[in-house]
Amino acid sequence: MPIFVTFNIYLFYGLVFFSIGCAVVFRNFRYSQLKVAPTLWALAIFGFSHAFHEWSELYIIIFSHDIGQQYQLLIQWLSLAKLLLSYIALMVFAWQILSITTKRVAMVGHGIILSILISYLWLIIPDLHDLAANNTGFAEASQYTRILIGFGSASLAGIGMAVYGNSLRQEKHHYGLYFVISGVGLLIYGVLSGLVPTDSHHSVPVLRTLAGGLILVALFKALKVFDLEREQVTAAKLKRALEADKYKAIGRLAMGVAHEINNPLASSTLALDLWQRKNPEHFSSEGDYLNRARLGIERASSISKELLSYARPASGIRGNVAIEDILKSAVKLLAHRCKHHEIQLNCAAHIFLYCEKIKLEELIINLLCNALDASQLRQKITVDVTEVDTRVIITVKDVGCGMSKEALARATELFYSSKPVGKGTGLGLAICEQITSLHNGKMNIVSELDKGTTVELVFYREHC
Template sequence: MLIVDDVEANLSALEALLQGLDCTVTRAASGNAALMAMLRKKFAVVLLDANMPEMNGFEVAQHARMNPDTRDVPIIFLTAHSAEEFALRGYDSGAVDFLSKPFNPHILRSKVSIFLELHSGRRLLADANVKLADQNRQLQVLAEKERAAAAESQRANTALKVAYQELQATQAQLVQSAKMASLGTLVAGIAHEVNNPLAFISSHLGTIRSSLHGFFERVHDVDPEAKERWDRALLRLDQASDGVERIRDLVLKLQTFSRIDQGERKKVRISECLDSVLTIVNHRTKGIDVQVDVAADDEVDCHPSLLNQALMNLITNAIDAVDGQGQIVIRAAAQGEQYVLSVSDDGPGIPPEIHDRIVEPFFTTKPVGKGTGLGLSITFTIAEKHGGSLAFDKRPGGGTIATLRIPR
């Protein structure tokens, strides 16, 4: 605390009265010295003599109130004036209390004690405030960390989901490949077994036809029913040859299917592949508007016979889809590291309920004898064999776009 009085003896008397209180006492012998001391140190309370030469106590208080650093320091005036007069002047100057001289030592000590307690209470409060602010900051840091951790776990979660989806897709592909592989072994055996009998049935059919022809030449004048029987026999022979042809076609497909792992790779031009495939299916494209759009840079490193097969399958499917009239657009162009071949048709499109099944071996919606259901499973395996992919999309305006992508 600070005690201010211009009379040395008063200061000593005051100090003596205050002895034993829990604080250090600073003395000031003038108003100026008091203001300087208040600027240097934050006092719990100032005992200020109201009546001093040069600058009296009220002026000191006024100055102290003008400075933000000293504004809140409690001041007790020590005055010979009456309480009323003090109240009129002292409170205006910002005093918080007064003591009239000569003062009662008990009252002096108890008043000062109250201010000391108030001061230490304030200090505790300020300390607590500082601690609170500090804890608040720590809490904020923790909350920030928690937010970051939550965001991180959200990110990890999303990554996990993506990985899981990829895993599922890979698994589906593996199952599909495994199905194809075991089927490949099976059909290779069947194709081999069927080929021999097929060869002799086919050659015997020729022999039977020419034998019957010779026989008919001899009897057709003698037997009036001979012509009718001959025609019927010829019809049956044609149907049998047709059947044999279909079986041969199926066996051929099965063999391609099982031999997909064989054959050389080489560089070919897609435009040439398309030409040869379109020549083969030429008889089926009458009445269909076939457009071919192949970009200039069309060389691809592939298994040419397999790629031809794949193209053939996609194109014959498009031909089947448009059913004699409509439009088929074949596009081929490099896209970055890939070569993209697409065949689109304006047929009825692939119904969503069978979309996932069309590459299954033997899945067909075509009538018996028309489709084997092997075309797309072969094409799918060929795409895989090249490290590429096969996809089917809806064509805007109806129809299908089949897209085969292979790395260049």
């Protein structure tokens, strides 16, 4: 084959695998939720090391006449060592990609990889001295490396990639097809690189290059999903920022409105009290109307106070607080309502949380009020507090009316309430979520209609 043709074949051969490495390295995996993301570093190492091997092979082919005879065998062994290292990187990738497939596929794949490595070492190590002494030994070692390590690693990596891609397709992800094609490309390359000798036909390097090109194109298409994930994260951050500004404006407006409403409400309540004292003889006949007026005023006052609570900024004063004390205090404050229900508190005395005591107490009171509203008389409400590593988990559970899927989806939405008109403000769970977020926690709600509701609060430990 003319040297010009050989040069171009090996140049593109190495370039394809170098591009595979670049396709992985220049992707941002920071926000990715895909299981394959942590495995791709090994594929990148394979791409770069294989490219280096092929380009160094090109150098040896071009300048073979300038290499002394005494160095020929050494050069061959160095070339085989480079090839072995690149295949080992591919085998590491195969191990990792198989780990994220089904349990059965992973066990079989890992077993085959271990068998391949043991077989390779068993064949190479006992005769290593004899293999290094002559060209026949080198040819034998090269054959073992290509068949066992090369074909084995490429085929297993291809199978792992195809199985993973197929699982994505079953989940209706269109990019799963490209992972499958990448796996097929690796299988084809494994056959051409491991089972077909380079010198068997002059088209073998070309076919290997085409197989590598198939892997590159499919992988490039598959990895676009990471760019899509990053765009989605950026869009979500922008949306949250816009919502934060909107809620901040709503909070300021709510504070102003609540303050303005509280003054006439207080005046109205005072006027009713004075009228009742001055006209006690009329109270018996008109008491029902007065009580309705008073209830309406108290209702409006309650809503304005909750709005103020939601909009008011945190005090920032925190300390290590015993969760048990907060629970007992909340139950004591709600004693007039709790006496008709069974409240069970399961909390060890040694569990502390670095928090704003008043805010956390408000959070527990809101959750208990919701549980009491949803429960029938004498029904049980359970509050469990557990400590797991660096997390404190508070769970409030009732067996009351629960929520429908539609109500659950909107549970923390401002001013949304599943309670009857006049019974709920739609601020309770929104306030709970705000307080939980303020303490770098997460709130999870699980509810089923007529079966009850469980609210789980997960707080991560902080230190003062």
